[in-house]
Amino acid sequence: MLKVSLVIVGGGPAGMSAAVAAYKAGVKDILILEREAHLGGILRQCIHNGFGLHKFGEELTGPEYAARYAEQVKELGIPYKVGTMVTKITPDKEITAINSTDGIMHIKADAIILAMGCRERPKGALNIAGSRPSGIYTAGTAQKYVNIKGYMPGKEVVILGSGDIGLIMARRMTLEGAKVKAVCELMPYSGGLARNIEQCLNDFGIPLLLSHTVVQIHGKDRVTGVTIAKVDEQRRPIKETEQYIACDTLLLSCGLLPENELTKGAGIDIDRITGGAVTDQNRQTSVPGVFACGNVLHVHDLVDYVSDEAEIAGCAAADYIAGIESERVDISVRPVNGVRYTVPQRITSAQDTVVYFRVSDVFRDKKIVVRCAENVISSKKKIKLAPGEMETVKLDAKVLAGIGTGEISIGLED
Amino acid sequence: MANIREMTCIICPRGCQLTVEYEGKNVLSVKGNACKRGNDYAVAECTCPTRTLTTTVMTESGEVVAVKSNKAIPKELLFDAMKQINALRVSDSVRQGDVVVANILDTGADIIVTSYIE
Structure with a gap:
């Protein structure tokens, strides 16, 4: 059996960034395993710009952002295998992987970083009536094509869901000569970034129909049209509002789901809200020495934040391998009052910690309040909060040391 | 007569909601922007709106590589630029940063390769 200090599953932005951070923190024996034929992950097909403003202070396209990290991986000489599929991870950190040159590999790792990313919610999960003609794609599949x-x-395209990939594809297909007839969003607000609604829809006069859904897909061999309808407050379609739109293509942009089959197989605890592992501030999962970062942990809005999170995991994995431990605390972080989830979900060491979270609805003029029992630890005002935009709160090392053992809550208050 | 226009800044993912007061092509005030670039965006939007174009170009062997305009170009020229880029066949040996169209449509912007080709 092959022995490697740190195995990183996934060679996208999270995996590459974690590898570089771990290498710089002293781990030289690293192996990145990537399923696709190249490093870069989903960024290779995200050819639009807007990446890297936070991390590099300039506006890059997806392939350019990925290249910054791929170059570092190569310059540092960090080993990686592409075209390699990990099929199993055990709680003892044994990995089974397969590719066409090495065959089946068994690898024993001291630490593992999970960076497998996420998948799009497929049509099967959406329950739309109709037969199964060709012409129905997830937005990401269309993006790859x-x-x-x-x-x-x-x-002629209708898009269901107003996630960012759907908005980006509305513009992309319009530029390539397609007619995007409408973007239907079930919720009364868009899940995409405001700038994408502006530059991908408004720029091209593409209507965004909020509180609308597709109730039927028409066509036998190929999509010939869809019936859409407005939905009521319980998100039930209103019969009288049904309208037919002729189209040959339906794109689905209805959310992303972290890809955690391997994680579950390793017996790692999963947060049922994020769909990713439950982790501490180091992104260490319930199995010691196994870390997770990027979209496999929770879906991010910006790749820049994926890189930040992956650096945390990479450095923490290096500390774990070196046997370094910091001052222990045991604090659970509980989302309350409009906060849907937090990452991390628990804090095990008294260090300055950024907690990422999402809210469950659109809120205006609220305070983000962190409490321990009845005491307010921190409070900050926000004019607007939306489920599509990830929020953060900072927790101070001294405050965490002071709590020691217990629970803190993060919620919205007036 | 001054007019008021609401817009979403698209310069970064923060997406500031801007309120712009303008008269003809003369911007009088910009509010709601978190940084100077928001102000510049609002002025450009009211005078000559521009966008960075990102698309793909075909290589001689029929592969596609991603490209972008290295500067924002006037919004009304996006489709003309697409037409020119789609008519092109570039060498298979292009690499990231290579210019495939110089000064496209006299905008001063070059179309450059963004794909990372190993």
């Missing part, structure tokens, strides 16, 4: 393969998946 157009940007990597150079095929246009259709000419």
